[in-house]
Amino acid sequence: MTHGTGAQGEYRERPSRLPGAAMWTRTPAPGPGATRPVLPDGCMDLLWTEGRLFVAGPDTRAHLPGAAGTAGRHVGIRFHPGTAPAILGVPAHELRDRRVDLADLWTATRVRRLTACVDSARDPVAALEDLALDRAADTGPPDPFLAEVVRLLDAGRSVAATAAALGVDARRLHRRSLPAFGYGPKTLARMLRLQRALALARTGLPYAATATAAGFADQAHLARDVKELTGRSLTALLGAP
Missing domain, CATH: 2.60.120 (Jelly Rolls)
Incomplete structure (x- = not known):
């Protein structure tokens, strides 16, 4: 809890x-x-x-x-x-x-x-x-296709690799994603990557190591994405009460 x-x-x-x-x-x-x-x-x-x-x-x-x-x-x-x-x-x-x-x-x-x-x-x-x-x-039970989309993207797979693993093309993956997630797989991957980074940073992992482990190109990429998606810096988010 x-x-x-x-x-x-x-x-x-x-x-x-x-x-x-x-x-x-x-x-x-x-x-x-x-x-x-x-x-x-x-x-x-x-x-x-x-x-x-x-x-x-x-x-x-x-x-x-x-x-x-x-x-x-x-x-x-x-x-x-x-x-x-x-x-x-x-x-x-x-x-x-x-x-x-x-x-x-x-x-x-x-x-x-x-x-x-x-x-x-x-x-x-x-x-x-x-x-x-x-x-x-x-x-009824959740759609296993959608669960696998989330699992693969959250593991850091690219959209192309995810589509290939599921046996569909990128266009079909996008069509399936909109009604399920609200946006395409590229945006979903970005949201999941943000959450991975926040979870890692909250453990005290240095920002550069957090960026690498979460799937960002570098620390600057992490900082830009956090700012664009949240309106705050990573430091400000981690320090919020």
């Missing part, structure tokens, strides 16, 4: 019973404070805050929470890349860089009932997880 506290409040995370997913909660600290960006990771989330269920689409840049209506405790399930569209019933590219009420995707009556269930639950985290598990049971 991941657990953090600081000026921005408390964040907790644990693995979900839904394979590949994670459950998380964020409770803001009282009073004003800096806002930690939500960094792009190739994932989509289903979120609850009292009286509202909504979906965070796949991001291509850092998202800054804190807009009107986003205060208060948030609970979310972060789906493994490529799995949310089947569960939610919407292509990922339609939600790219967006936050959308679940009532815009499902019937309003159904969403009101589900929202009331989570609102009234003693444990909203478990209630949201049960909602996702029920929906996943209705939609």
